[in-house]
Amino acid sequence: MIEMLLILFAPLIGGLLYGFERIVRARMQNRQGPPLLQPFYDMYKLIDKQAFIVNPYHSILGIMHFVTLWIVVAFIILGQNLLYVIFLHLLSTIFIILAGFSVKSIYSHIGANRELLAMLAYEPILIMMAVGFFMLNGSFDISIIREKEASLFPLFLLFLAYLTVIPIKLKKSPFDATEAHQEIVGGVEIEFSGVFFEFLYMAKWLEYIFVYLLLFLFAGNNILLATALFLIVFLLLNLIDNATARIKMNHLIKIVLGVGITLGMCNLLGLSYV
């Protein structure tokens, strides 16, 4: 029952998280910041706005992106197979990339290209994470991983590698070249308007839920550790977001692939010998 409710309200929880994050970021810059419910005000406004449809596939692919992400979140909450979850998430990213390529806007194409490159960078790390959990727990099932002891220390290097993935997924600097609001005006989302942009906006909230739910896997059955991890990562992420500038796409790939794969491989090798 509670799982069903969580799944139903996942976008709303993500919205609250996003609103809270905007306040935290504003406070870090010594500003007052928008109200907590700001994302929902944006939502009401977007529903009221006129919507331009560039072509039908574009709009539908945007909605599909949102729906698949919701299913991904539902799978994690229900405790399904971790590999399924990662590949389904890949599918949702592919939908948005296809949407980016389906219109003529050059910014949209650049954004979709960058999204593809970023996917190349973070996908291996996510898969290595799944392999790490498998070697430790003997199963890919999230429900089993959640019942075991906290795996933060045996998988600490993989955890560090995962930390580099989070800013890419949440479009935070220094790894926000996929969105790059000042240069390519949001990349793939440029041609969405009105209620169709609303779906992309809500997909962004679901992405928050997805990232933090995967983070909770490192804490296993230890709820205290999960809360601590969430708070630390949340603050660290916003601090880094405020303190750093955007880096170029090729540097992003080099850094994330170089650091992430090295750390992940070391961890996996270590696990297989211990």
Add this chain to the structure above:
Amino acid sequence: MYEKYRKKSPWILHYNAGSCNGCDIEILAALAPKYDLERFGVINTGNPKQSDIFLITGPVTLRSRERIVELYTQIPEPKVVVAVGSCSCTGGVFRDMYNVEDGVDRYIPVDVYIPGCAVSPELIIDGVVKGLDILEQKTKEMEKPFKLFQEATTKDGITSRRETPLRVGEDNEKN
């Protein structure tokens, strides 16, 4: 229930139609931590398809006038146009120059004028907040059903179904 949320999320598109950059800097100052326009929910999107408020600075130069109309048509309804600075209101110091069109309102309808050569950020905030009221009003008007033509009335000897009868061959004061 939703009505009171409508004006809480204005997203801004800022376009420089040949300004001297004085007003652009003031707009950025209004968005920066000291004045913090974001507390009203303002985001500087830079994307016409997702914005509500169109901030224009500068006298409209010959090169920029087509872009202005294009950007204006790309903003979905309801939208509000704010002319920032003396230049975009009337032409300001550039008035009557050979390459300048003396103000935005010759091309697109303007809702709020903010005068001042380099407007102060306080005035920009006031203007944007004023624009929010107009935005709400426009949102309400969008829902109202309306008729393009009314009952036929006779005014000044002309029978017409329009609110302001079309007159043929009348002197246009602008010519």
